[in-house]
Amino acid sequence: MKExxxxxxxHKIGCASLIVIFILVVLAxxxxxxxxxxxxxxxxxxILLPPSLKxxxxxxxxxxxxxxxxxxxxxxxxxxxxxxxxxxxGIGVFLGSLAGYLGGIVDQIIxxxxxxxxxxxxxxxxxAVIAYLEPSILTIMIVIGATSWMGVARLVRAxxxxxxxxxxxxxxxxxxxxxxxxxxxxxxxxxxxxxLVSASLGLGQAILIESALSFLGIGVQPPIPxxxxxxxxxxxxxxxxxxxxxxxxxxxxxxxxxxTLLGETLQEIMNxxxxxx
Amino acid sequence: MIAFxxxxxxxxxxxxxxxxxxxxxxxxxxxxxxxxxxxxxxxKITPEYRKKLVKMYGLDKPLYVQYWKWLKGIIKxxxxxxxxxxxxxxxxxxxxxxxxxxFINALSLFLILLIAIPMGVYSAVKAESAxxxxxxxxxxxxxxxxxxxxxxxLMMIFGVKLQWLPISGLHSTIGYDEMNLxxxxxxxxxxxxxxxxxxxxxxxxxxxRYVRNSMYEVLKxxxxxxxxxxxxxxxxxxxxxALRNALLPLITILGLSIPGxxxxxxxxxxxxxxxxxxxxxxxxxMARDYPVIMAxxxxxxxxxxxGNFLADIGYALADPRIRLESK
Numbered sequence: 183m184k185e186x187x188x189x190x191x192x193h194k195i196g197c198a199s200l201i202v203i204f205i206l207v208v209l210a211x212x213x214x215x216x217x218x219x220x221x222x223x224x225x226x227x228x229i230l231l232p233p234s235l236k237x238x239x240x241x242x243x244x245x246x247x248x249x250x251x252x253x254x255x256x257x258x259x260x261x262x263x264x265x266x267x268x269x270x271x272g273i274g275v276f277l278g279s280l281a282g283y284l285g286g287i288v289d290q291i292i293x294x295x296x297x298x299x300x301x302x303x304x305x306x307x308x309x310a311v312i313a314y315l316e317p318s319i320l321t322i323m324i325v326i327g328a329t330s331w332m333g334v335a336r337l338v339r340a341x342x343x344x345x346x347x348x349x350x351x352x353x354x355x356x357x358x359x360x361x362x363x364x365x366x367x368x369x370x371x372x373x374x375x376x377x378l379v380s381a382s383l384g385l386g387q388a389i390l391i392e393s394a395l396s397f398l399g400i401g402v403q404p405p406i407p408x409x410x411x412x413x414x415x416x417x418x419x420x421x422x423x424x425x426x427x428x429x430x431x432x433x434x435x436x437x438x439x440x441x442t443l444l445g446e447t448l449q450e451i452m453n454x455x456x457x458x459x
Numbered sequence: 460m461i462a463f464x465x466x467x468x469x470x471x472x473x474x475x476x477x478x479x480x481x482x483x484x485x486x487x488x489x490x491x492x493x494x495x496x497x498x499x500x501x502x503k504i505t506p507e508y509r510k511k512l513v514k515m516y517g518l519d520k521p522l523y524v525q526y527w528k529w530l531k532g533i534i535k536x537x538x539x540x541x542x543x544x545x546x547x548x549x550x551x552x553x554x555x556x557x558x559x560x561x562f563i564n565a566l567s568l569f570l571i572l573l574i575a576i577p578m579g580v581y582s583a584v585k586a587e588s589a590x591x592x593x594x595x596x597x598x599x600x601x602x603x604x605x606x607x608x609x610x611x612x613l614m615m616i617f618g619v620k621l622q623w624l625p626i627s628g629l630h631s632t633i634g635y636d637e638m639n640l641x642x643x644x645x646x647x648x649x650x651x652x653x654x655x656x657x658x659x660x661x662x663x664x665x666x667x668r669y670v671r672n673s674m675y676e677v678l679k680x681x682x683x684x685x686x687x688x689x690x691x692x693x694x695x696x697x698x699x700x701a702l703r704n705a706l707l708p709l710i711t712i713l714g715l716s717i718p719g720x721x722x723x724x725x726x727x728x729x730x731x732x733x734x735x736x737x738x739x740x741x742x743x744x745m746a747r748d749y750p751v752i753m754a755x756x757x758x759x760x761x762x763x764x765x766g767n768f769l770a771d772i773g774y775a776l777a778d779p780r781i782r783l784e785s786k
Contacts, residue, residue: 297470298477301760301767303722306740310485310756313744390605394726397607398741410607417611417730421619431608438603446599 189451196447202440210257217250221407230423240425243415248425251407252433258408259437262323263388267381269327274334275377279365281335282342289339296332304329308395317400326388334380341373375452382445386438393434409434463775471768478764479533482757483526486749538754543746549754553736557758559629560724560735563651567658568713568720571666574659576706579670583705584697586675594671601664606657606723610730613653625650627732650731657727662720669712674705707778714770718763 190196209216219237225245233240239248281292307329308322315321345351346369354368395401396410404411409430416427520528532538538549582594618626625631630646638646677683678701686696724737732738736755743751 294473294477298474298481301474301478301718301764302481302756303718303759303763305722305725306756306759309725309740309744310482310752313747313749313752314485386603390603393605394607398726398729400744413608413611417614420611420615424615427608427611427615431605431612434605434608435600435603438605439599442599442602 186448186451190444190447193447193451195443196451199440199444199447202436203444206256206260206437206440209253210260213253213257217247217253219247219250221246221250221254222405223247230419230426232423233425239429240423242412242423242426243419248412248429251412252409252430255407255409255412255430256433256437258319258402258406259389259392259434262319262326262392262402263385265323266326266330266388266392267384269324270331270384271334271377271381272331273328274331275338275370277331278335278338279342279370279373282339283346283361283365283369285343292335293339296335299329299332302329304391305394308391309398309400312395312400317403319402319406322392322395322401326391330384330387330391334377334384337376337380338370338373341376342369345369345372375448379445379449379452382441382448386441386445389434389441390438460775464772467768467771471764474764475761478757478760479530480526482753482760483529485756486753487522533754533757538757539750541751542748543751549750552739552751553754553758556734556736556739559733560721560728560737563654563658563733563735564720564724566651567655567662570655570659571662572713575663575666575670579667580674580697580702580705582671583674583678591671594667598664598668598671601660601667604660606661607726607730609660610653610657610727613656614730617653624652626653629733654727654731654733658720658723661723662716665716665719666709666712669709670705673708674701677701677705707774710770710774710777714767717766718760721759721763 190200223246225241228237228241228245230243231237231241231245237247237249239252242248242251277292277296281289308325311325311329312321315325342365351364351368354364359367392401393408393410393413396408397413399411399414402408402411404414412430413427416423416430419426536550538553540546541549541552578594582588582591585591614626617624629650630643631650635643635646678697683696683701686700687693691700721737724735725741726737727733728735728737729741736759739751740755742748743755
């Protein structure tokens, strides 16, 4: 792990994405100390002010400071994407290793289930499920996680399948290790690198989906700020307040780009055979 | 080939059944059952009337009976009636919108290929050049770009600032009927530029990356080395030997990219006010119009499945190795 980090620092793009992610994490953790204003404070005298020294990113329809709201929104985005990716890795690793290790009918059923889930365009599936539940931060975390595990499952399955015939597994079996012990102690640690890569890519995708849902009005609900729901106001005030649309979108783009490039760099470092581009 | 087709067809049927089971289970996730939006907060609905409704929709029967009834319905394209005020049959609502969505997605798929193939091939041939670097940058920005933001920025620049393009709808509402054919086509084109740009940009990244990498790998392989050693001109090596092998698997990649493309319709149709199934889905979710939601979910995943199936067959027709392997 330490060596991986050292390699990452040496890599120009990897290092840059790490710095962006680090800044984001600091902003999210210390939001109350770093944001210049209260993100919920309504000020009728300062409605839709353009960026200035006092409000670097301007103010919104209710006179709230956009910079402060965006700093608090980074909290929400990171929270949602971390939990969602946690869920999707959990399901993916569990089903993938079962299918890969047990093979036969179990593999058939799980693989077919993966194929079926892949037929649903993610956004349609998420919309359909959310229609039945109250939109809340918890709901979207679970729904995003539960609809994005298929890639991880396939990856882990393939990885475990190629590993399970190796000698060290046989030796573990001879020593009487049970199925779960073999999977979790001996096989999964070897499948970690590709999972790490897809976790990083998944974080970016989860942020994209969260912001899209919030923009569509079924994700994070106002007054809680999210980059996606600030953009709702941005669309309504397109003609008079460019700052409400430009900045939140840039924040999403840069964040997702950082997670994607981090994932790509990890892949390049851990699997030098595969080219990056 | 016949064995291959039969096997694929069987998988298609099993997957289709799986799709119906998952769609059906989602209906019954609703707290208070699928009728809750009709009955909740409606003082006019008495417990007796509710009971009657439950009976009418067959909700008092065991789940497998309900599933069977629903399945029989969808074979006849009977998805029930919409919960909205007009209470129209769901299929009628979808029928008039499906062509719009399919048309825009087909057009953007065509544009994606038109851009991705030459750009990807050229990048691979000139690997590590400045052009290749641009391709990489385009790919990653494409991956990370929130499509709804791209749509808003396009509206802001071309619709509001420059006032070149209209920002909503498929065609003008005022004076559209008086236009002649050419004016109508021009009117549609102007309305479609922004949505098409958003749809194409979103799907381009994956395909472009695939073409570039596939071509790059093929150019490094032994048979290309051999072709060059034979003294074949570079043009023949690239366009005849390499390109064919590099682009074959693209058929599958296109099949796999359908869900992403169609999913994007929800976003650009909602933003640009285009009357397709994506917008219908969003409106139905906002209004909790469950029959429309379920029908949409089922139909879109069915079309995705069909697309993948056709891609599989196309690939097998084009590449004999595949159909021989999977016998």
